[in-house]
Amino acid sequence: MNIFNYTSLNRLFLMVLLTSCCLLSCKEEYDHTLDVTNPVVVSFNPVLGVEEVSVNSHLVLTFDKDVKKGVGNIVITGESATRTIDVNSDAVTIGDDARVVTINPGELESDETYTVTVDPGALTDLLDNKYMGTIAATPWTFTTAGNSGPLVIAQSPAQGSTDGSLFKLQLTFLAEVKKGTGNVAVYTSNNTKVAELSIASSNVTVQGSMVVINLNTPLEFATDYYVTMDSGALLDADDKKFKGFKGSTGWTFTTTSGSGSDLAVYLPLDQDLSDASGNRFDASNGSTASAPVEFTNDPIRGKVANFVAGSFAVLPKHSMLRPSLTQNFSINIWMKLKGIGSDPALFSNSDWGSGGNPGLVLCTDGGATYTGPGSTGRGWITKVAGGGKRLDWRAGSMTPQAPALSDNEWHMVTIIYNQTIKRLQVYIDGVEYTQADNASSYDLSTLTGPLWDETNDYPFTIWEDGTGQYNANSDTRKALAGFVDDLRIYNKALTPEEITELFQ
Known part of the structure; x- marks a missing residue:
């Protein structure tokens, strides 16, 4: 009886134990199949919003449970380019700890902000519950x-x-820097691209540590802009990349509001070629000049520009510097030079290879021998042409003859294209000289086209013609040297009173 009871108890114990194990095992399996939660990222590396991340960094996601690869992409968007990685590529790995996913994007650009987007379903848990992707x-x-x-x-x-x-x-x-590869672009504040240049363009010049980017088309007055430049567009001596300018905040500015007057250009020429009118129409050394413009102290006029042989300067191209058949226009310039032979250009926006070419020319002609009243020859000329028609004001033909310009003394020359009365008016030292019996020397109504070259759009040029080549192409003319001061250009016809004031 005791033996029987003991055996029964053992059997009962074994039955309870087996039942408990079965229930426990079934419960574990039952709980596993009930897991319908989506995997969640518990940490990002790099952390959200961090800066100074290495360009060779891997990107790491750590989940709250084991995960595996699903279907989809990981997109890494920078300011200069976007990289798309298939989650099933070798660039995405899941380690021994199946909660950790590592992404190898390759070398990133320096100093650039990136956004990483993971597609929903690109990663799942072991029961195919989807990771729902990064959150916008x-x-x-x-x-x-x-x-x-x-x-x-x-x-x-x-x-x-x-x-x-x-x-x-x-x-x-x-x-010092040098050109690499890439572009520079200018945008308005509303993200409209208004200019783009390859760094390899001739519009981009590098001289030692200075880089100048000349735009093909002028920007607008009083307008907000920003500049972008690709990383690597410029390099140092060791080929390390300049980081460039990214986005709409790296390099921002507002253009000048302008002079707000009829004074379009004012070059004091005291120490540089800068425009003081308010329009920022700064001149620059001619790209083909064999020497730069120098600056010196003159005992009479103080600081002045010294145009040594082979030097010349150009003004920028702008609609305000393209005189039409109806627009009043005045030029006032001080100069001092010795006479030389031939007819070198002193100020021009024309191809002086032919007097019939459209535009303006101020030049000497036989300046080495013309001494003013009583001299023979032309002395100096103001020519203007438009529409195939031409006017020539010649100092030696005026009544009375005009003084010499190239006598190594300072003179103020004023040229007025007065479209109101249709007259070309020329002054030297505040006095007008005319040839009343020769309409071809003054009558602007004979011209049929604008006073600039619509085809070639030559800039106003100091100490050369508009092409920058006329003086340089002659052994005589290329020797032209002298001093220039206080250049002013007006979009109006100066009055005699204003000319007197400028002279005094």
Whole structure:
């Protein structure tokens, strides 16, 4: 009886134990199949919004449970390019800890903000519950570290400037730089692209540590702009990349509001070629000049420009500097030069290879021998042509003859294209000289086209013709040298009183 009871109890115990194990095992299996929650990221590396991330960093997602690859892409969007990685590519790996996913995007650009987007379903848990992807409300963003490439120490227009140039951009670096590959672009504040140049373009010049970018088309007055430049567009001596300018905040400025007057250009020529009119129509050394314009102190006029042989300067191209058949226009310029042979151009927007070419020319002609009243020859000329018609004002033909211009003394020359009364008016030292019996020397109504070259659009040029080649193509003319001061251009006809005031 005791033996029987003991055996029964053992059997009962074994039955309970087996039942418990079965229930426990079934419960575990039952709980596993009930897991319908989506995997959730518990950490991002790099963390959201962090800066100074290495360009060679891997991207790591850590989940709250084991995951596997599904179907979809991981998209890495930068400011300069977008990379798309298939989750099933070798660039995405899941380690021994199946909660950790590592993405190898390759080398990223320096100093650039990236946003990483993971497609819903690109990763799932072991029961195919989908990771629902990155959330737009809290994007996975980070910024890479800058490199040790070229360092900008000055830029023009300066960041945030309100008087930016319409024509050029300029960067000054701590050390010498050279061209790499890439583009520079200018956008309005509403993201409209208005200019784009390859860094390889001839419009981009690099001289030592200075880079000048000349725009093909002028910007608008009083307008907000920003500049972008590709990373690597400029390099240092060790080929390290300049980081460039990204987005709409890296280099911003507002262009000058303009002079607000009829004074279009005023070059004081005291120490540089800058325009003081308010329009920022700065001149620049001619691209084909064999020497730059120099500056010196003159005992009579103080600081002046010294145009040595082979030097010349050009003004920018702009609608305000393209005189029409109906627009009043005046030029006032001080100069001092010795006479030479032939007919070198002193100021022009025309191809002086032929007097019939459209545009304006001020030149000497036989300046080495013309001494003013009583002399023979032309002395100096103001020519204007338009529509195939031409006017020639010649100093030696005036009544009385005009004084010499190239006598190594300072003279003020004023040229007025007075479309109101249709007269070409020429003054020297505040006095007008005319040839009343020769309409071809003054009658603007005979011209049938604008006073600039619509085909070639030559710029106004000081100490050369508009092509920049006329003086240079002659052994005599290329020797032209002299001094220039206080150039002013007006979009109006100066009055005798205003000319007197300028002379005094």
